[in-house]
Amino acid sequence: MKKKKNQVISVPTSKSLVKSKTKKTALPTKTKAKTLVKPRSVLPKVISKSTSPVLYFQCMSDCCQKGLKGKKITQIAKHCKTNASTLVIKRTKQIKELKKALSVVSKFTSSLEKALVNH
Secondary structure, rough: OOOOOOOOOOOOOOOOOOOOOOOOOOOOOOOOOOOOOOOOOOOOOOOOOOOHHHHHHHHHHHHHHHOOOOOOHHHHHHHHHHHHHHHHHHHHHHHHHHHHHHHHHHHHHHHHHHHHHHH
């Protein structure tokens, strides 16, 4: 078919075409693989950390005195709640070191007093 100069070719549009009805088929759904659950007696027992309110508030006090440093108070509270018992171990080590230092200082002062009295 040759096109003449002022001839218009009509192209069928989607409206003029007859639409055929298609049936929607249900796609099979994916099922999750079931995980095996071990009986509780087989699982290792986790030792729960016992936290006392005194340790928690001591931790909160220390953290607030140091400064929040851009952290929210709720983040610090969660940290203190979970780590209060481990912070006690650090605190007891610090107390032992301070007691050692205090005993060294007291020995030094007693020897200094003896030296001053004798001369």
